[in-house]
Amino acid sequence: MKTFICAWIFFWAGTVTATEMYWTPEAKNAYALISDLRIDEAITIIRLQSITHPDNHIWPYLEDYGEFLRIFIQEDVRKIPAFLSASVIRLERMESVPESNPLSLMAQAQIGLHQCALHLQQGQFVAAATDINKSFKLLRKNQKLHPDDMANLRLYASLKVAFGAVPDQYRWLVSIVTSLNGTIDEGLGELYSILKTTTPETNIYHRETLLYTALAEGRLNNKPAKGLQLLYTYLGKTPETKTVQYLMANLMIADGNNDGAITVLSKSVGAPGAVAIPFLDFMLGECKLFRGDTDADIPLKKFLAEHKGKHFIKEAHQKLAWFALLKGDRSGYYNHMQQILIKGANTTDEDQQAMVEAETHATPHPVLLRSRLYYDGGYYDKALSQLSQSLYDTMNQHAHRLEYLYRKGRILQAQETYAEALHYLMLTITTGQYEKFYFACSAALQCGVIHESMGAVETARKYYLMCLDITPETYSSSLHQKARIGLNRTGG
Numbered sequence: 001m002k003t004f005i006c007a008w009i010f011f012w013a014g015t016v017t018a019t020e021m022y023w024t025p026e027a028k029n030a031y032a033l034i035s036d037l038r039i040d041e042a043i044t045i046i047r048l049q050s051i052t053h054p055d056n057h058i059w060p061y062l063e064d065y066g067e068f069l070r071i072f073i074q075e076d077v078r079k080i081p082a083f084l085s086a087s088v089i090r091l092e093r094m095e096s097v098p099e100s101n102p103l104s105l106m107a108q109a110q111i112g113l114h115q116c117a118l119h120l121q122q123g124q125f126v127a128a129a130t131d132i133n134k135s136f137k138l139l140r141k142n143q144k145l146h147p148d149d150m151a152n153l154r155l156y157a158s159l160k161v162a163f164g165a166v167p168d169q170y171r172w173l174v175s176i177v178t179s180l181n182g183t184i185d186e187g188l189g190e191l192y193s194i195l196k197t198t199t200p201e202t203n204i205y206h207r208e209t210l211l212y213t214a215l216a217e218g219r220l221n222n223k224p225a226k227g228l229q230l231l232y233t234y235l236g237k238t239p240e241t242k243t244v245q246y247l248m249a250n251l252m253i254a255d256g257n258n259d260g261a262i263t264v265l266s267k268s269v270g271a272p273g274a275v276a277i278p279f280l281d282f283m284l285g286e287c288k289l290f291r292g293d294t295d296a297d298i299p300l301k302k303f304l305a306e307h308k309g310k311h312f313i314k315e316a317h318q319k320l321a322w323f324a325l326l327k328g329d330r331s332g333y334y335n336h337m338q339q340i341l342i343k344g345a346n347t348t349d350e351d352q353q354a355m356v357e358a359e360t361h362a363t364p365h366p367v368l369l370r371s372r373l374y375y376d377g378g379y380y381d382k383a384l385s386q387l388s389q390s391l392y393d394t395m396n397q398h399a400h401r402l403e404y405l406y407r408k409g410r411i412l413q414a415q416e417t418y419a420e421a422l423h424y425l426m427l428t429i430t431t432g433q434y435e436k437f438y439f440a441c442s443a444a445l446q447c448g449v450i451h452e453s454m455g456a457v458e459t460a461r462k463y464y465l466m467c468l469d470i471t472p473e474t475y476s477s478s479l480h481q482k483a484r485i486g487l488n489r490t491g492g
Helices: 002-013 024-035 040-054 059-072 077-094 102-121 125-145 150-164 168-177 184-197 208-222 224-235 242-254 258-265 279-291 297-306 313-326 330-342 348-358 366-376 378-386 389-394 398-414 419-432 437-453 457-469 478-487
Strands: none
Touching: 024 040, 024 059, 040 059, 059 077, 059 102, 077 102, 102 125, 102 150, 102 297, 125 150, 125 348, 150 184, 150 208, 184 208, 184 478, 208 224, 208 242, 208 330, 224 242, 242 258, 242 279, 258 279, 279 297, 279 313, 297 313, 313 330, 313 348, 313 366, 330 348, 348 478, 366 378, 378 398, 389 398, 398 419, 398 437, 437 457, 437 478, 457 478
């Protein structure tokens, strides 16, 4: 074993003069294993092959991919510094491969994107912007040199989609330190072209392209049903890997099919030894909470026990607090609120909202909370049944009355009762646009969505702009992002 380790270090750390990079059956097998999150198996193949075939620079590229996925999924921040250091060395090796090889610049760009993702995960936005700018330039250059290379095009198109969805508060930074450009529609068009003109047999990145296209359609383009149909068409309705399981459940939730998401998430998926995705337990617990299951707390507690990262910790405790509150366990509610104050990061919109609730001691109204959770799960009739006029008449807190108007508007919107929905949503805007709560901002966004769906494009733009003018304490990032996408979609 010592001999193996010494040999491996020698081949990887020493000066390498060979400039080859090509796919072999072993490399394709390693890539397939990485895609299935069987990363330990893949790394074993990679390190053995790097000793027997040190001239092939495909191995450091694949190792970077595998190790990145492991760290990113598990959010193991302790391993990030060592990974980034090793990644720099791997990049140096890629640079020795001539640009006449289409894999060369593509591989450099992808390693740079791995670095970008980890920098973003740590909140290091300047470093991330620098990474993505370098990668974009490499991909653009490679696209000119090798316009028919699908491996390069799938990354190039993905970055165009990503740029089209950059949140407003980061857009200035992106424009200053990067040359990134493109729109969601432009990038999606190129991704669809790859899917239509290649097959899994002719394009090793076909499934990866499919998953990103489905995600972009469902979450960035707000068409979850279209994203799901893509997955069903190419992969069937039963997920075989954890990544597909995550994406399918994610899109089902967005499409209002909470029961379907629970079914998908409750199944044991993936080969033995595949890297675990603790967030799947979070999703399952959340979906069960939406439905009102009495065991919703079990997967949420499992997530907290196994998750190594700092994101979604506050939100998980908030969900457990709500679970306790709905059971009438106020002591349990306050215990989890205390955990929110001391654990996890305050980065995501959801974690920030959990922090606001804990700091302000703004205990949710149990009936409004139950209605909200039913709505989030797609149980619209149940959600609406909670919101009686008598409930509104007995409310004495402004925040609760504002939330009542918002919740009723959103439920009616989901039921496509648009005239009534607009009535309640516009009442929400006029009542709460100068408040700290997110209800008015979200209501303006949804008024835009409704008018756009009815073909009233100019009115839709007015509401998208109104959304951008309202800055609540929480959710402003995601709401403004969606408003800007709406403006782009409507030509604004």
